[in-house]
Amino acid sequence: MSRQDSNSRQRILNFPVHPEYTFDNFIVSRESEFAWTTARQFALPEAIPAQSLFIAGATGLGKTHLLMATGNLASETQSALYVHCDDFLTTVAAGEESAATALAPLESVDLLLMDDMDRIAGHPAAQERLYLIYNTLRERGKRIVFAGRTPPNRLPDTERYLSSRFQWGVTAELGPIDxxxxxxxxxxxxxxxxxxxxxxxxxxxxxxxxxxxxxxxxxxxxxxxxxxxxxxxxxxxxxxxxxxxxxx
CATH class of the missing domain: 1.10.8 (Helicase, Ruva Protein; domain 3)
Structure with missing residues (x-):
């Protein structure tokens, strides 16, 4: 999804949204096949071994496309929400009471999708909040799909308790387009x-x-x-x- 001005972009996107993003129109390469297959599995209601997926890859390789496609497909059978990490950081910075209200939908959704996770580096309060949301969703048997340029085991300035949660799930790296x-x-x-x-x-x-x-x-x-x-x-x-x- 193209980035919009922060004043006009919604904090949370309910699916279906941006119908131009589907799995069918994502051009799958050898370097993206695993990410495509795994993201699609996360969108379906059938049981899967892991509850979280981290899609990593350089800018322009299709991370947001896969996130949106996952949400659109999932919304046919369950609830799905998308949040950009910038908006998550802004919400947490607004204060505990405001954040608790604004972020409550993230804890009750069937599938949560979070984009541009590199931006969470160096923000301990946001990391703690995400850690709690992650645990809540995991306890409820729900799923989370993250996307970022850096694989979770190499995210800088990230608390170990959060990076370990990222690594509990599946990591799928997108390589250069051949x-x-x-x-x-x-x-x-x-x-x-x-x-x-x-x-x-x-x-x-x-x-x-x-x-x-x-x-x-x-x-x-x-x-x-x-x-x-x-x-x-x-x-x-x-x-x-x-x-x-x-x-x-």
Whole structure:
């Protein structure tokens, strides 16, 4: 989910929300297959061995997409809530009475999803609050899915009692997007925009694009804008102009 201004972003998102995020439209690579499979299991009501999942990976690899897809699928059979760590920190900082009221829904939900967990580093009060919420949900047999750039065993400035709770569950790391996945992702993003990118252009882009979702989507968006402006189909000269590429 794209980040919004903190004044306009909801503290808690009830599912279903952002229907564009599903498991079906997540392009699965060799480096994301385990995370995709495990997140989907957490969304289903069937019993699973662990109660928590931590999805770790660099920016732009699909952590938030998987969180949202998990919440959307789970909401078909149970209650699910999403909270960004920034909002969690703000709520805790507002004071005990205010935090207790605002965060109460997190303790009564079937599935809690928390994003950008790196931000909890160095915030002992928030860590203690999350520890209590984690324990409450665990005692009730509920599930939690976290996401962050850093795996839980390497989170800095995090109390051991909390990092150990993270590690009680499953950790799934997302690796860089490989060539085969990029070759499927480029035409899929183009198709979603009503654009057709020929195979030879896709292969050209494989040698030019960084291997993260944001960069790939940005490139396809710029190509689409150039195609619309020129009222032309996608050609190599058009792609070079759209992306500012001078090489042959």
């Amino acid at each position: 060539d085969a996945t990029t070759a499927r992702l480029v035409p899929k993003l183009a198709q979603d925009m009503g654009l057709e990118i020929p195979d030879k252009i896709t292969h050209y882009l494989l040698t030019r694009l960084p291997r993260d979702f944001s960069s790939i989507k940005n490139a396809v968006t710029r190509i689409n804008a150039e195609s619309l402006a020129r009222q032309q189909k996608v050609t190599l000269p058009l792609v070079k102009a759209a992306l500012g590429l001078e090489d042959a």
